[in-house]
Amino acid sequence: MAQPPHVLLFPLPLQGPVNSMLKLAELLCLADLHVTFLVTDYIHARLQRHSSFRSRFDHYPNFQINTVSDGLPEDHPRGDRFIELFDSLRRETQPLFKEMLISSESESRRRVSCIVADGILGFTFDVGNELGIPVFYVRTISACCLWVFFCLPKLIQAGEIPFNDDMDELIKSVPGMERFLRRRDLPSFCRSGNVTDPNIRLYRTECDELPRAHGLILNTFEELEGPILSEIRSLCPNIYTIGPLHTHLKAKLAARGSLQPTFSNSLWEEDRTCVAWLDAQPSKSVIYVSFGSLVNVTNEQYMEFWHGLVSSGQRFLWVIRPDSILNKDSGSRIPDDLSKGTKERGYIVDWAPQEEVLAHPSVGGFLTHSGWNSTLESVFEGVPMICWPYFVDQQVNSRFVGNVWDLGLDMKDTCDRNVVEKMVRDLMEVRKGEFLQRADEMAKSAKRCLVEGGSSYISFERLIKDIGNP
Structure with missing residues (x-):
């Protein structure tokens, strides 16, 4: 009998993406896939201190968590200086990530058959491609913002950024948003007044980076962001809209009669x-x-x-x-x-x-x-x-x-x-x-999108099938 796929999930090491990807990890476990969840040492320590993820994933023998260094000192503020975190991940974590994948093949653990990584971590595709492992990207932001990222090269070419006055002027170079998107509604880094801003350099590559993967997984649903999803599909035809993830997971657990007590993926201690x-x-x-x-x-x-x-x-x-x-x-x-x-x-x-x-x-x-x-x-x-x-x-x-x-x-x-x-x-x-x-x-x-026959339900079923046959 064929073994189920072994999927490695690698979230961007910040609260929001980790929270979303832990929910995706549990959904994949419920679909009987083998899952390795890779987090940085810093995030792992916070999860152990404040969340209930350990006791929750004890229910899944097909789940394991691995850690990797982000290359930063313990007291680095990370989220406040995201570009430094990202540069360190690319510089320090990429070789460790590759080494981990290679070593797993020579150990008793099953070879990773598929990588599901945050799309901003483009080095995961480079490593996966080199080792012959298919990669699916996840973006835990909205489709509407992702489409603006995709259009950053157009905005620069049209001279719509940088800008320095009249924040209510409409933006014309983001198809589907011409009637309501103003300068003040663009991502915050667009206000830097400089197209060489590190954030602009980072996000303007999304339109080239994301289509490289086998598919793009989004935490949204068709009824909410359908028109913008249609725009994104012009560049990334294979999109899996499986959100809202937090309730998709609850729906799957309820369908199995195994809805567990309230749980937390928080990196902070909750006051109940x-x-x-x-x-x-x-x-x-x-x-x-x-x-x-x-x-x-x-x-x-x-x-x-x-x-x-x-x-x-x-x-x-x-x-x-x-x-x-x-x-x-x-x-x-x-x-x-x-x-x-x-x-x-x-x-x-x-x-x-x-x-x-x-x-x-x-x-x-x-x-x-x-x-x-x-x-x-x-x-x-x-x-x-x-x-x-x-x-x-x-x-x-x-x-x-x-x-x-x-x-x-x-x-x-x-x-x-x-x-x-x-x-x-x-x-x-x-x-x-x-x-x-x-x-x-x-x-x-x-x-409605989460019940059998709903848009997110169908999209998730297709994702599981495609992970097994990329």
Whole structure:
């Protein structure tokens, strides 16, 4: 009897991509494939310290985790200086990756028959191609942002970047977005004013890099991003839309009757006391506030958000990572109105079990940085959003949330207490019914795509078949 394929997964070593790829790893295990999950030593240490991934994957004898060095010192900030991380991965990790694949062939472990890697790690294709191992790419960002990346050479050629004024001028060189994409909605690095910016150099190669792989796996679904997916297929015809990954996994587990208790892939320790607080709040009355794992705010921005939230009169659950506030003035006195308003209507934690929070019946809105995992989790649970994007893909995502999908409000490039107050009131009171209705319609589409015969269900079945016969 033929052995099942042995797939090696290699995520980009940051919270969002690791979270998505662990869910993909479990989906592949449920499909009876053999899976090796390769992470950097730094990420592995964080997972062991804060997540439940070990106990979860103990259920799968066909799963193993391997580690590799990212070549950086322990105290390097990594996410804050992503280009340094990426350069080190290419320089230091690539030869280790190749050596690991070669050595696995001479050991008792089964040879890796397929590589599934983050598409930004182009060296995985180079190594796989050299060793005769097929490679599938995964991109854990939105299709709409990926398409903008694909169009970066066009934007440069047309002279649409760099730019330095009139942030609301429309962009004409991204097919399918000509009517609504503004300069301010481009990925954050496009504001550098310099086409030799390292980020632009990195992402402008995607249109050449991604088509090299056997296929492109995306954490999205056709009903959400269909028109943009059609544009991407002009360059990458073989796309697998298998999202939303977090609920695709839950659906597969439920179908097997093996849905397990709440689990976490977090690199931070979760404070679950917030769930008990939510239990005591009325239905759809709480706005959840979280800016993800990498966003940093100034002390001034922090205070503007706090004033705006309290002045809105709404209940709020706010995630404030200990490392997220720059130059925090711990000695300053908190105004009495903020302290009183927070005690009456707010709850603040260092980190929260986000999927569980967004699914909670008390949550009626999400003030978010528009990271793609957060956006999809909100879409699936039918929670309208206020978007305050930080970097890379989040500017594009927020424009689609606010002006294409009509799932909330885009607050980019603004941090003013009066604006925060007004938008929170609009989302949670003034236009609450309108936003909840639209969010509910999209949530139903997200659920339909995962049932047998749905678009993501079919796409995943095709992926499993193609991994076995690349």
